[in-house]
Amino acid sequence: MSKSPLIDKYDRQLTYLRLSVTDRCNFRCYYCMPEEGMDFAARQELLSFDEMYNLASLFCSLGVNKIRITGGEPFVRAGIIPFLRRLSKIPGLEEITVTSNGSLTSAQIKALQEIGIRKINISLDSLDRERFFRITRRDRFESVYASIFQLLESGFGVKLNCVVAEDKNIQDIIPFVELTKKHPLVVRFLEEMPFNGSDTFLLPQWSHREIYQHIQDHYPGLEKLQSEPTSTSVNYRVPGYKGTFGIIPSFSRTFCGTCNRIRLGATGEFRTCLYGPPSLNLRDLVRQGASPEELEREIRVAISNREKDGFAAEASVSQKRHESMSVLGG
Ligand code: SAM
Ligand code: SF4
Numbered sequence: 001m002s003k004s005p006l007i008d009k010y011d012r013q014l015t016y017l018r019l020s021v022t023d024r025c026n027f028r029c030y031y032c033m034p035e036e037g038m039d040f041a042a043r044q045e046l047l048s049f050d051e052m053y054n055l056a057s058l059f060c061s062l063g064v065n066k067i068r069i070t071g072g073e074p075f076v077r078a079g080i081i082p083f084l085r086r087l088s089k090i091p092g093l094e095e096i097t098v099t100s101n102g103s104l105t106s107a108q109i110k111a112l113q114e115i116g117i118r119k120i121n122i123s124l125d126s127l128d129r130e131r132f133f134r135i136t137r138r139d140r141f142e143s144v145y146a147s148i149f150q151l152l153e154s155g156f157g158v159k160l161n162c163v164v165a166e167d168k169n170i171q172d173i174i175p176f177v178e179l180t181k182k183h184p185l186v187v188r189f190l191e192e193m194p195f196n197g198s199d200t201f202l203l204p205q206w207s208h209r210e211i212y213q214h215i216q217d218h219y220p221g222l223e224k225l226q227s228e229p230t231s232t233s234v235n236y237r238v239p240g241y242k243g244t245f246g247i248i249p250s251f252s253r254t255f256c257g258t259c260n261r262i263r264l265g266a267t268g269e270f271r272t273c274l275y276g277p278p279s280l281n282l283r284d285l286v287r288q289g290a291s292p293e294e295l296e297r298e299i300r301v302a303i304s305n306r307e308k309d310g311f312a313a314e315a316s317v318s319q320k321r322h323e324s325m326s327v328l329g330g
Pocket of ligand 2: 025026027028029032033071072073101123325326
């Protein structure tokens, strides 16, 4: 008999797991982590591949049908490809997607295709090498940019994630939209969120409204597209362009009413909202010998306590220091 799905008290079913496979990264994006002094988890603190596989299987038996692999940078973890291959066989799992900084993806294209992964999100915040360097603190623009077109040519559905911020990349917004003229890309503009691994965060000057207005000033005839009910982005097309673009109110949080996401961090922290504290640590329970039934019970309790939205979740966080997105599993 199949188990009852994970549904919170606001009637949202949780079907989408974001799994952070490592907190480590070969980049140091300013909005995600400090340039120096990141305190990465020791190897034994990370969930092992077996632990991740077993937890992912448990989540899929509870109705999760999509897993996004994220991090940190997923491709810096040795053994990631065999793990993805194993994951792809889990009953009920319909789709695996990956979010990557694109610096190590070229070498993995064939393996990803063989596993059946068809969609990948690449983070790219600028089309200019200098600005890219200032944002990521790594001089890797050319290889990341080239990997996007290799992925497209290999038939992947590619979305580009671009975090918009004053003094960083405003001049890139229109060129990014222009990139969708000839290429079937989806560019998504995100508001900056406070997950930068430090205790400072300035309210973003560029909300989804400013981003939309800026683009609309350039392209008055924008076509608004239908989106999935659980989509976090509001999507548009410049008429006649091959690709599309979306705006994600990631800081304004206007999409919480239909959010179907849960997160498992690299060290086992389980979150029902990006903005909230971890509900429990599944790694610790697993290592204490909890049975699948006990794990399921704890997961259901966490889901039943899920907050209404990201503002309510944030209100329950006491610490001033903002976790790095690489720890949360963005
Ligand atoms: N390293 C991979 C990458 O950069 O795509 C995967 C992990 S990264 C934490 C996942 C996504 O979170 C990226 O698209 C990144 O741009 C986004 N992100 C990280 N910190 C953010 C922040 N403070 N505000 C908004 N988006 C953020
Ligand atoms: Fe690394 Fe991704 Fe964070 Fe940038 S956003 S530092 S690439 S984990």
